[in-house]
Amino acid sequence: MEKIMVEKSPKLKGRVKINGAKNAALPLLAASLLGTEDIILEDVPKLKDVEIMCEVLSSLGAKVEYLDRNVIKINSADIHKYETSYELMSKMRASFLVMGPLLTRLGKTKNSLPGGCAIGTRPIDLHLKGFRALGATIDVDHGNISAYADRLVGDRIYLDFPSVGATENIMMAAVMAEGETIIDNAAMEPEITDLSNFLNKLGADIRGAGTSTIRIKGVKKLGGARHLIIPDRIEAGTFMVAAAITGGDIIIENVISNHIKPIIAKLKEAGCRVYENGDSIRVIGTEKLNAIDVKTLPYPGFPTDMQAQFMALMTLCEGTSVAVETVFENRFMHVDELKRMGADIKIDGRSAIIQGVKNLTGAPVKASDLRAGAALVLAGLVAEGVTEIDNIYHIDRGYDGIEEKFANLGAKIWRQEF
Ligand SMILES: CC(=O)N[C@H]1[C@@H](OP(=O)(O)OP(=O)(O)OC[C@H]2O[C@@H](n3ccc(=O)[nH]c3=O)[C@H](O)[C@@H]2O)O[C@H](CO)[C@@H](O)[C@@H]1O
Numbered sequence: 001m002e003k004i005m006v007e008k009s010p011k012l013k014g015r016v017k018i019n020g021a022k023n024a025a026l027p028l029l030a031a032s033l034l035g036t037e038d039i040i041l042e043d044v045p046k047l048k049d050v051e052i053m054c055e056v057l058s059s060l061g062a063k064v065e066y067l068d069r070n071v072i073k074i075n076s077a078d079i080h081k082y083e084t085s086y087e088l089m090s091k092m093r094a095s096f097l098v099m100g101p102l103l104t105r106l107g108k109t110k111n112s113l114p115g116g117c118a119i120g121t122r123p124i125d126l127h128l129k130g131f132r133a134l135g136a137t138i139d140v141d142h143g144n145i146s147a148y149a150d151r152l153v154g155d156r157i158y159l160d161f162p163s164v165g166a167t168e169n170i171m172m173a174a175v176m177a178e179g180e181t182i183i184d185n186a187a188m189e190p191e192i193t194d195l196s197n198f199l200n201k202l203g204a205d206i207r208g209a210g211t212s213t214i215r216i217k218g219v220k221k222l223g224g225a226r227h228l229i230i231p232d233r234i235e236a237g238t239f240m241v242a243a244a245i246t247g248g249d250i251i252i253e254n255v256i257s258n259h260i261k262p263i264i265a266k267l268k269e270a271g272c273r274v275y276e277n278g279d280s281i282r283v284i285g286t287e288k289l290n291a292i293d294v295k296t297l298p299y300p301g302f303p304t305d306m307q308a309q310f311m312a313l314m315t316l317c318e319g320t321s322v323a324v325e326t327v328f329e330n331r332f333m334h335v336d337e338l339k340r341m342g343a344d345i346k347i348d349g350r351s352a353i354i355q356g357v358k359n360l361t362g363a364p365v366k367a368s369d370l371r372a373g374a375a376l377v378l379a380g381l382v383a384e385g386v387t388e389i390d391n392i393y394h395i396d397r398g399y400d401g402i403e404e405k406f407a408n409l410g411a412k413i414w415r416q417e418f
């Protein structure tokens with residue numbers, strides 16, 4: 001069993017290059033099932049989740065080949081299987097994103113129902129509502145969910161919540177449906193726009209991605225393309241908080257600053273200096289951090305995937321900070337772990353009230369989910385002594401080379417076998 005060990009570190013300084021986004025790579029890999037010619041994805045992060053999605057694609061008959069560390073070639077010309085195994089599906093929720101592409105490409109698909117996870121129950125009712133509106137019949141039995149349709153026909157679909165996954169799955173199912181599909185109250189995350197750009201390169205006809213209304217005109221067939229994945233705004237945000245929490249000075253390269261406006265704004269409110277320069281961002285920390293409040297919201301609001309990392313920062317801000325989580329009903333599992341490190345946090349429903357403390361102390365802690373793990377790494381950088389982080393497979397789902405990147409900035413961090 002491996003743990004990540006973090007020792008109180010000097011102020012982090014230097015440059016760090018951000019990888020392609022996990023949350024763009026996963027839907028793009030799923031969408032690759034739609035193409036009938038070679039697809040090349042560039043800047044794919046080397047992550048456990050990406051590995052699992054590649055296994056899912058291979059299990060369906062796609063040819064998946066690494067051309068380089070971060071470049072994957074996929075050919076789905078001969079996909080024939082429409083069922084995924086429980087074993088693969090249960091490893092990662094995002095594998096459910098193959099449902100839309102398989103439904104439209106093969107007319108049927110059967111997958112095991114994804115369960116909830118540490119951050120919430122994460123239902124898929126909105127994905128299914130979309131598939132049904134396009135004409136699919138949905139059956140659930142023995143933990144499996146099947147969808148089939150002789151033909152899919154476009155319709156107008158209103159999402160009760162702008163779900164990222166539902167928007168993606170419905171977009172992918174609709175690309176080859178007859179006529180026009182309109183998704184209202186669609187998610188507006190940059191990863192949706194990246195997916196739309198990619199599908200259009202394959203020959204799809206999608207307009208409006210990045211706004212709350214997406215229009216998809218069905219086409220007969222999709223081909224191939226080469227596509228560079230957008231930078232990971234959450235990885236970028238995590239390193240920005242690292243500069244803030246250690247009072248350091250970090251230049252973060254390969255960032256689209258428009259994608260991280262709330263992160264920039266909140267770090268400035270905390271007293272940090274943030275300079276945008278083309279595709280890089282420099283964050284300079286401050287001796288005294290001001291208390292800040294954050295409320296998570298769908299894009300362009302403050303991202304739920306940055307709430308835990310900001311909470312690590314808030315534990316050291318002077319005064320009282322409040323974090324309100326509105327996207328997931330149970331995304332406060334990091335609170336007890338931060339408290340073990342000396343943080344003063346109270347939870348009241350969907351709000352966490354954080355009273356700044358003078359310092360944190362290292363402790364054995366557990367990552368309950370991906371971003372909770374990132375928050376513990378950040379807290380460990382400034383906590384007295386050593387922080388020993390267990391369950392780091394969560395962290396490896398979403399951060400490519402986390403120890404190397406932090407160590408290059410001067411952090412005392414290593415992976416240890418126990
Ligand atoms: C692989 C990926 O891209 N993951 C991201 C994606 O997850 P994911 O696509 O799962 O997130 P959603 O936007 O779908 O979920 C947001 C909220 O909607 C609810 N919901 C969702 C679908 C549905 O059918 N019914 C329903 O009620 C969920 O329970 C949750 O409370 O967006 C989340 C919100 O920005 C991020 O935290 C995740 O990192």
Ligand SMILES: C=C(OP(=O)(O)O)C(=O)O
Pocket residue numbers: 023093094119305370371398
């Ligand atoms: C919640 C996350 O991802 P996933 O949807 O893959 O669980 C995340 O990236 O923080």
